[in-house]
Amino acid sequence: MTYCVAISVNAGIVFCSDSLTNAGIDQVSTYSKMFRFGIDGERQFVILTAGNLATTQATISRLKRDIRQRASVNLHNVASIGDAADYLGEISCEQQSKHASSCTSFEASFILGGQIRGSRHEIIHVYPEGNHITSSSDTPYLQIGESKYGKPILDRILTPEVDLDTSSMCALVSMDSTLRSNLSVGPPVEILMYTTDSLVLNNFRRFDQNSDFLRDLKRTWDSLLKNAFQQMPSLSWAANWDRSAHERSGAL
Numbered sequence: 605m606t607y608c609v610a611i612s613v614n615a616g617i618v619f620c621s622d623s624l625t626n627a628g629i630d631q632v633s634t635y636s637k638m639f640r641f642g643i644d645g646e647r648q649f650v651i652l653t654a655g656n657l658a659t660t661q662a663t664i665s666r667l668k669r670d671i672r673q674r675a676s677v678n679l680h681n682v683a684s685i686g687d688a689a690d691y692l693g694e695i696s697c698e699q700q701s702k703h704a705s706s707c708t709s710f711e712a713s714f715i716l717g718g719q720i721r722g723s724r725h726e727i728i729h730v731y732p733e734g735n736h737i738t739s740s741s742d743t744p745y746l747q748i749g750e751s752k753y754g755k756p757i758l759d760r761i762l763t764p765e766v767d768l769d770t771s772s773m774c775a776l777v778s779m780d781s782t783l784r785s786n787l788s789v790g791p792p793v794e795i796l797m798y799t800t801d802s803l804v805l806n807n808f809r810r811f812d813q814n815s816d817f818l819r820d821l822k823r824t825w826d827s828l829l830k831n832a833f834q835q836m837p838s839l840s841w842a843a844n845w846d847r848s849a850h851e852r853s854g855a856l
Contacts, residue, residue: 605788606749608637608652609778610715610727611771612739614764616799617717617725619650620775622783624790625657638794639664641671641679644804647720649679649688650796654748655712655732662699663692663712685726689716693734700732713748718798725800753785754778768797780822793818 608621621637635657642648651667653660670678682688696712703710716736717727729746730736739746745758757777761770772795782789790813797807811818 605786606637606654607747607751607754607779607782607786607789608654608715608749609745609747609751609754609758609775610650610652610717610739611745611758611762611775612717612725612727613744613762613766613768613771614800615766615768615771616797616802617650617727618768618771618775619652619715619717619794619796619798620772620779621652621794622779622789623792623794624788634792635661636794638796639667640796640805641667642718642803642805643680645721646803647680647718648798648803648805649685649716649718650798650805651692651717652715652748653712654714656700656710658703659696659699659710659712660714663696663714666695666699667692682720684720684723685716685718685728688718689728689730689736690734692716693730693736696730696732697734715746715748719801719803721803725798750782750786750789753782757781768799772797776818776821777825780818780825784822791815791818 606622611618619638623634623636625633625635637653639651653664667679671680677691679688682691692714696714700710711732713732714730715727716730719725726738727746728736728738729748741764744762744764747755757774761774775795779793792810792812794810796805798805
């Protein structure tokens with residue numbers, strides 16, 4: 605499985621992904637699921653991948669080849685992030701169609717994010733069918749892969765006004781929650797922060813299995829959750845309050 609999340613706030617974009625690929629208990633490998641494309645000062649794109657590894661690798665290879673061969677449409681000449689998403693979706697569908705008669709699913713999903721000079725930054729979820737959606741002010745993030753475990757922290761904390769450091773910590777806590785609950789998602793964990801209008805991708809980190817930072821993050825988050833849980837009101841207190849409220853309403 606896979607877990608990837610992208611967060612788009614006013615200050616920029618945060619991308620985070622795991623690197624574990626699991627094709628069975630005896631076929632566990634490590635592959636990066638984060639890919640960077642761009643021209644410094646002009647445009648930058650980051651693509652996160654989930655789904656069939658053959659499809660995602662073939663799609664990314666085609667994107668790179670089109671750039672090298674200066675194809676009529678490639679990530680170095682598309683006019684908008686939306687056009688880039690259409691282009692990515694078309695290539696993904698082409699790769700999937702090559703194996704349409706197979707019993708195996710070759711579906712793949714992508715998160716595309718970035719900025720072209722003169723336009724605002726944006727993140728887009730490209731579905732296996734090639735269509736896509738973008739984030740919103742109410743939901744300033746997108747997820748692909750094993751998304752359910754990492755969703756609560758994103759819903760509780762993120763708004764467009766949140767800064768990049770806080771957004772990055774949300775992404776890492778979201779990843780930690782997923783790592784804890786799903787053994788098919790695993791390190792190395794990659795995270796990249798893009799600052800609005802910078803048009804460069806120079807703030808990338810990779811945390812491996814033995815990372816002290818990931819270990820400290822997990823330990824601190826576990827401790828804070830346990831402390832918060834211990835501060836919750838007791839059930840007996842809630843029952844007494846509810847009884848008093850019911851009695852007062854009956855007196856009225």
